[in-house]
Amino acid sequence: MSQHNLSTNDLELCYMSAFDLLERFRAKQLSPVDVLYAQIKRYEQIGKQVNCVTYTHFDDAMHAAQESERRYQNGNPRPLEGITVGIKDEDGPIGWTMTAGSVLLKDNKLEHNTPVTDKLIQAGVVMHLQTTVPEFYANSCTWSKLWGVTRNPWNLHYTVGGSSGGAGAALAAGLTTLATGSDMGGSIRIPSSFNGVYGFKPPHGRVPVLPGDEIMPQSTSGPMARTLRDLALFQTAMCGPHPDQMSALRPKLKYPTSYPDIKGWRIVYSPDQGWATIDPDVKRNTETALRILEQQGAIIDQVRLNWKGSEIINAVMKSLLATGMGSMLHPFMEPHLQELMTSYGRYFVKFGQQELGAKELAQAQAYAAQVFHDYDCLFEHGFRAFICPTTATNRIPADFDATEPDAKVIVNGETVNPQFGWALTPAFNLMYTIPVVNVPTGFDSNHVPTGMQIAARSYDDLAAFQVAATYAEAAPQFFARNSFPDFRNQ
Secondary structure, three states, rough: OOOOOOOOOOOHHHHOOOOHHHHHHOOOOHHHHHHHHHHHHHHHHHHHHHEEEEEEEEHHHHHHHHHHHHHHHHOOOOOOOOOOOEEOOOOOOOOOOOOOOOHHHHHOOOOOOHHHHHHHHHHHOOEEEEOOOOHHHHOOOOOOOEEEEEEEEEOOOEEOOOOOOOHHHHOOOOOOOOEEEEEEEOOOHHHHHHHHHHHEEEOOOOOOOOOOOOOOOOOEEEEEOOHHHHHHHHHHHOOEOOEOOOOOOOOOOOOOOOOOOOOOOOOOOOOOOOOOOOOHHHHHHHHHHHHHHHOOOOOOEEEEOOOOOHHHHHHHHHHHOHHHHHHHHHHOOOOOHOOOOHHHHHHHHHHHHOOHHHHHHHHHHHHHHHHHHHHHHHHHOOOEEEEEOOOOOOOOOOOOOOOOOOOEEEOOOOOEEEOOEEOOHHHHHHHHOOOOEEEEEEEEEOEEEEEEEEEEOOOHHHHHHHHHHHHHHOOOOOOOOOOOOOOEOO
């Protein structure tokens, strides 16, 4: 396929919502083939600048899009028939290469469909590309020895976040209509925030995970999309029971694409979770978003929490490394293998070499219970949702290495922990039954988006979506009019 600039119509197809595409597909006004073709051209045009794709599957995808076209013609489309989905480099069908961002797994072939992939196939999506991740999903910036540096379409100098960084960038760049993510410390919400898209961290069990990963409830797969309605459509397709996953919740929850208003709802706001230093632009954008909710009838009350960021991340890491994450890293603990890893990959492997077992896991769970008690008590006082920023700053370079001795992150004039001092996401992995939606709130002065987290009570997913939907209806729109990435680098 020749490389040339996209027409206005092609660009519109690249960014059109799944909701609108499905309407046009059903009305036979548009074909899934047209959308896929436009996104392939988009990839040829700007893919190398962003570097958010590992492998493309355009030939197979075109066959799938043609099959979707036939299904619409025959009147038997599936729920997401013909919608393109970027697949994070941890999921996929049998035979795909799944590298986890590591040189050590560069030839690793999937021997079975993952449960999420089965859900997507049942929904009729077109899986056309795989998206980049940091090595072993163990970084909040997406770069690796295997795939290089993934850059933010809004400003190429800055990071896309991680670990679903390639997914967020692919959405922002118009390379896909939807994208899969996963989240064990913020890996959906951070990239969603930095790329100006919506992302959902479901509560444990809502989306089926790989067999054996039930022992790691802090981690979950979830959807990412450019609109809230698309997020709801996608989450409905991804969730529900699966024969290989005993912890997947039954019955399947359906997420509406429209919701009643939230007039009279009491919402609690924590500007910093009691521990974080927040960038002034992040704070300003969050408070502007809160005013939008107040204009829609919500009652916002600010609360001061006494959470400790360092204790939260310590508990999350011990929980992960004492269970599924530790099992994944165990085969790579030999020194000669560590030499092939990224610096942050070695860091996590060495952390995992500590004696982490039942005692440490019990300590982490006991601390999680304390944090959960503080959080749940808010809802006993009549609150329906909880809001805080997603990150303290978005001023993190694309190739930032937090493990370097001189690594430094400065937020509002204060030096913070370069690895964990700027993300307000891990608390909701520690409290793994909490549903959380990231919504975009605006731009920092560096032209990188900011976001906020909307959380609800345990398993009350639809309350979080109801607040997010109310906000999305009234907030300024990304990926509309003049609000598109311009791939600046400054």
